[in-house]
Amino acid sequence: MTTELLIILLIAVVVVAGAGIGLLVSRKNRGLPSPRDLDQITERTIDHPEEPEPGPVDDGLLEDDFVELDETGAPATETTVDEPTAPAVEAPEPPQGRMMRLRARLARSQSSLGKGLLSLLGGGKLSDDDWEEIEDTLLAADVGVGPTTELVENLRARLSTEGVSDTDRARTILREELIGLVGPSLDRTLHSTGDDGAPGVVLVVGVNGTGKTTTVGRLARVLVAEEKTVLLGAADTFRAAAADQLETWGERVGVPTVRGPEGGDPASVGFDAVKRGITEGTDVVLVDTAGRLHTKAGLMDELGKVKRVVEKQAPVTEVLLVIDATTGQNGLTQARVFSEVVDVTGVVLTKLDGTAKGGIVVAVQRELGVPVKFVGLGEGADDLAPFDAEEFVDALLA
The missing domain is CATH 3.40.50.300 (P-loop containing nucleotide triphosphate hydrolases)
Known part of the structure; x- marks a missing residue:
């Protein structure tokens, strides 16, 4: 009798243990596809990569982005496109103010001509070598042979008559002769008006x-x-x-x-x-x-x-x-x-x-x-x- 009870208890233990193992295995495999389905998924992924398994859609929004959606589920906010803007119209500087500004710039770049002439003319009586140096200075400044000859002759005549030895007076004479050489009487108007209403x-x-x-x-x-x-x-x-x-x-x-x-x-x-x-x-x-x-x-x-x-x-x-x-x-x-x-x-x-x-x-x-x-x-x-x-x-x- 004792032997029979032992056999019955062993069978019961085996049954209970088997049931527990079966329960654990079933829980572990829960949710996995069947071997046949698994083979089909693997085949699609390897042989047809252009048709990947559906996954979550990336809508470009971060979790911290709170976007109001409309009835169709699209963002309800309006998208604006920046139109190219025309360049701002500028107000040009009046011509009257330009020459004063440009005069200062011109004086800085051209002062060697004026200084060279004034240093010679204001130094007292001029020798032939001094006048030759004055001619060279004018020619180097691109005045030209004809205008240079004319200017030197006029200066020699005036300095000889007036006997100038003062730098300020020499500057006045040189200024007057240069202005005459440049031509103050020339018409420098821009003819920008047509006749009979034409442009x-x-x-x-x-x-x-x-x-x-x-x-x-x-x-x-x-x-x-x-x-x-x-x-x-x-x-x-x-x-x-x-x-x-x-x-x-x-x-x-x-x-x-x-x-x-x-x-x-x-x-x-x-x-x-x-x-x-x-x-x-x-x-x-x-x-x-x-x-x-x-x-x-x-x-x-x-x-x-x-x-x-x-x-x-x-x-x-x-x-x-x-x-x-x-x-x-x-x-x-x-x-x-x-x-x-x-x-x-x-x-x-x-x-x-x-x-x-x-x-x-x-x-x-x-x-x-x-x-x-x-x-x-x-x-x-x-x-x-x-x-x-x-x-x-x-x-x-x-």
Whole structure:
């Protein structure tokens, strides 16, 4: 009997232990897919990675982002797109205030000419060697042979008559003679008014690299400061981004630009610009032209064509030749050829600071018989000023 009870107890223990082990295994495997389903998932993941198992969707929001949702479940906040804004229209500096500021800059860069002359003239009686040194100083400043000879003769005559040995008196005499040489009586007005209600048409010409497009932009600022309406014609169709550059200058002061296709006919752009200026009642149309070497006959002929075509709409009231003052006497040859082709009426001298020689003003006026009307100093947007003979000489002698 005892043996039977032991056997029954052992069987009971085995049954209970087996049931416990079965319960643990069932809990451990709860939630796992069947072997067949597991094989299918593995096959899709390995053989078809472009179809991954669905997972949580990343909506780009962090847990700390609290976004109100609309009825469809999308964020209810409105999305705004920043529209590109037009550049702010600037108020150019009045021309009257520019020359005073530029005079100080010119005085710093050109003072060697004035100081050199005054040191010689105020030193008492001058020898032939002293006068020769004065001539060399003027020639080094690009005054030119003819004007230098004239100035020296006038100075010698006055100093001999008056017997000047005082520096202040010598400065007064030198100032008067230099002003006379520069030409205070020349008409330096920018002719920007047309006849019979037509706009003034200003054609800007010159060789490559003199700063024509920049000069046109700066000139537009001068005219806007004088409360005139202006239209720009981008007739430089060959230089990459020339029209874009001019258009940017115009946008800064609220001036529109007429442009054509790159590589197109520059004469047609000038024609269209003047035509639009007449239609809109614009005061002044500024036409920028492509830089061209004065030695290239074909390009010079094309420039003449631009002027002739433009004048089918309205007369050209001003032809401004832009000359880089740092080129010195080399600029005179350029000036001569341009004047023959398009009848230059005025000169703009750019880069007159730094290494430039102030005497080029006298030389170019004598060469062309036309006045310097504007000078450019520095790189600023308003560093273009109407030329004034007395202000210029005072800057040289400062």
